[in-house]
Amino acid sequence: MTMINLHDLSLPVAPHHHVGTEQRVSLTLQRGALCWIVGSSGSGKTALLETLALQRPFKGVFRLFDQDITPRTSSRTLTSLRQRIGFLEENPLFCDTLTVCENIALPLEINGVKRSEYLRETSTILSWFQLDLYADRLPASLPLLVRWQLACTRTLIRRPPLLLIEASPLISLPDFRVRLFSVLNDLAQSGSTILLTTNDDSICSDPPASILHLPSNTPSKRDSERDTLSPNLSAPYSDQRREPRLS
Template sequence: MIELKNVTKKYGNVWANKNISCVIEQGEFVYVVGPSGAGKTTLLEILSAQRSIDSGIARIGNIEIEYLKNEQIYKLRRQLGIVSQKDLFLPRLTIKENMETCMSALEIPAEKWEERMAEVLTSVEMMPFIERLPQELSVGQQKKIAIARALLNDPPVIIADEPTANLDVKSAKEIMQIFFRLNQMGTTIILATHDSTMVNSLRHRTLELKNGELIRDDPDGGYSRFSDPKDVYVW
């Protein structure tokens, strides 16, 4: 379970998150929506222990994030699957070498690397590209690799920031199908997006932010703000 109680974060005089409270149970699929600057990325960074808070309580399981020391923070992060808005790869290393670097950082025993790498890359249908360099892949393929990398530690929670940004509909559909499949297997998915059409087509619980505040927590999902009725996805 993830719990936020009156979580607040400011950058100077600007509220990034203001008195946000919510509970996310294990196994839920939750969209975090809102326009650019609404506070989505900051909220996800708080949930993944990448950003400190100014006040309130942020808890994952029985762990209160704001009281963790550096080593404890790193340990917590290793238990989460994080898919950032910008997929950072070591450009001179192959996908295999990038994955091995990540597994080393996660302290996964070296004798398990081959098996684990094959499992996660096969799950996103990217095993044939293991010897490619990141820049040789399309944006959608890179995103699939980023998801596979987030799965290496078999996390109970995946936090994804705008994973379908800059993708065509076909690639976005493939990415979302991966997240849905993971969720059906019991993984908690917290996914930030400003894509109202996708949220309306693929309904799940939706947290809507505006100017750093949580203005709506809708268990039935949907996001009408800035939506265009002409946009239709066929999933």
């Protein structure tokens, strides 16, 4: 099943990255794919994820979950599709009147999961990521990096079929990164499609994944070498051993 199919998607970018204020991107990812998108600030990484999360208008051809997305797609359909997407932003929002535990449990509670079950799931995921000491704290009292880690557990707890992560904070979180990659491997093997963005490809070596670099007006020698590789994003992540580039 093709999870993501973009053709000539227009992404807004900073002027120093591209002639004009936008560039065209094409991308295809199958069910179970795991992919990194690498680019510096202003290269369009956030705009790409926001488009995939159905949070911004777009120009181009866009299919998601084997369904065409157009300006005529109904609000009901978009709402249904958004419920299948987990989107972790670099600066996540919380309900600051609820404790950390209550915030993380909220997606399961909204989906009608029994209280005893969602409390158990919340306790388990906080313990796995060694964040249980924050369970009874209010999010506003915590540092931004801790809030991002907690938001990550909230995104993962419902195991969405499509997972979108602004992952640059992982550069400063080596221990958390190891645990997260273990979970992402399991999710991908179970069929979730996972797309992560970062400005530093040093964190992309594990788990095995496609690594794509958003084009720049001033490519480095390393970028030029990547240009010789043919894009091939149609196989699950376990078959990806090359570093294709976004077209």
